[in-house]
Amino acid sequence: MTFLQRLCLALLSFNYLFSIEAQASTPSETKVESQTHWTSTWYAPIDTAGQTLAPTNIRQWVRLSIGGEQIRLHFSNLHGQTPLVLSSVYIARSKGSDKHDSEQQKEVFFSGIGTAIIPPGEEVTSDAIELKTNALEELAISFYLPTGASPSSVHNTAMQNALLLPGKNISKTSNWYDGKKDDTRYFLNEVEVLGAEKARAIVAFGDSLTDGVGIENDRYHRWTDFLAQRLQQNPQTRDVAVLNAGIAGNRLMRDAKAPFIGIAGLKRFDAEVLQRPGVSAVIVSIGTNDISANGAFKESSEFVSPEELIEGYRALIKAAHAKGIKIYGATIKPRGGAKGILPHTPEAEAMRLQINQWIRESAEFDAVIDFDLMLRDPEQTHRLLSRYDSGDHTHPNASGYSVMAQGIDLRLFRAH
Structure with a gap:
């Protein structure tokens, strides 16, 4: 400097x-704001x-x-x-x-x-x-x-x-x-707004899938953008906000080590979900980078087992429920054919299937949002359907993100 x-x-x-x-001697507006x-x-x-x-x-x-x-x-x-x-x-x-x-x-x-x-x-x-x-x-x-x-x-x-x-x-x-x-x-x-007393928010908590990688800039084609549009079209959900807490390259169980980004999802969940004003529900869509990292690093400290990843999800569920927040688990989408520094391997695919089975069958999340089923090729279930593939075999295009939003049941977000 x-x-x-x-x-x-x-x-x-x-x-x-x-x-x-100087302001300490002036009348405070805190009392007014506390009633809003x-x-x-x-x-x-x-x-x-x-x-x-x-x-x-x-x-x-x-x-x-x-x-x-x-x-x-x-x-x-x-x-x-x-x-x-x-x-x-x-x-x-x-x-x-x-x-x-x-x-x-x-x-x-x-x-x-x-x-x-x-x-x-x-x-x-x-x-x-x-x-x-x-x-x-x-x-x-x-x-x-x-x-x-x-x-x-x-x-x-x-x-x-x-x-x-x-x-x-x-x-x-x-x-x-x-x-x-x-x-x-x-x-x-x-950004916060002062609005209707029944206004509430959903947090989309995830990685690059939630961050919108694969779309054009400035087009608002993330799945969270399409979901916000759907919520506005339904009179029963027009007071529901959508907050995007996606971080491309984020892992649930480990802090970032290149090529990954951000502190572990377990550590940021409190500040980015539980402490946000007006949050009533969270959609958890994270874990694919924990799986991919197993083949990217030699250090045993970076390895995440299926059992450890499941325990991570359970920690999020417990924390959300302690705050009275509904928590919905999203299955992990396929990435067969992905190359580069994080290629998709048979071992990664086996772990993805194991985690998805637990998400679908354990009944520990309050509901399941099946992104895997929405996006996969029915003939090659380890791959994205070609018309939803942005080209890297990992991230959807705008059509894929739209399908994800269309597949979410809006009844999950109605006021109770």
Whole structure:
């Protein structure tokens, strides 16, 4: 960090602390908010330390799964080694591509001021923003990093293009013609809405299948996107949000070792499912990378047996039930024909079949969602059906993700 950046950070810190102290003597709105119902409507877990950034403008897009009367944003500095300064944060309805509705945009505040300083490893939630939103509406969120980031905290596989524009602060302007596209989600990790009292959320907890690998960017063709659309078409489920907690390359039982990504699913389940506001159910679709890793590493410490993986699922079930959350188990899809660094082997196929049999027959999950049956080739059940294959024999294409969403029984998510 340069001298000017350190000076900027010091001045911002002074102003930020002065503002907090001043607000301590003003009437609090906590009592009002405690009587309202906030629900997460969009989510993207921070999973990786990204590139170091100079002072930069960043614009990102999110599509809400449900709407509300107010909105608030969460930003994370999970992997940062220095405080992260956010300034000139704006939210607006999207006008597509690199544009937003600058005439209707709202400035975002944090404890009453337009700057947030996030310590390393921490996150911050914005003040409530007076912006009425609708389900499936796309919003543009822009901000400026006056001191850059070292390193950035990102969701690595966004399947959504952000725009990055280094240099002076232009966050408020509508068109960023010189912005560089980047398929990474920076710092923004959650959006909440203030809505109907009966609003609730489903978390899709998984790996690259849930992250949407295999689709085109910016098309909203993940299975979670298609599920959100189906829920809106049904009057009994229009108040149900869908939160995507997928991390491409994630394992349930082990922390990441290349080529895998993120801390073990067992470790992140509490923060990314149990602590999300308004969650009533979770769909668990993870385990294929634990199976693949058995053939990728020589170290015995990386090996996961079928029995250990089943015990991992049982730990998730116990934790969800302790919070009164329904938990639905998804079978593991086929990946026969996959090559490269993680080829599908006969041993992996045998373990996949064993795990799927347990998911279907144990009755330990509250219900089973059979992604394997939906996607497999009936003539070669170890392979994806060709019309659903993105080409890598591991991930579905948009048609495959649509079939997955269509195969989920919406009665699982009705209010009880």
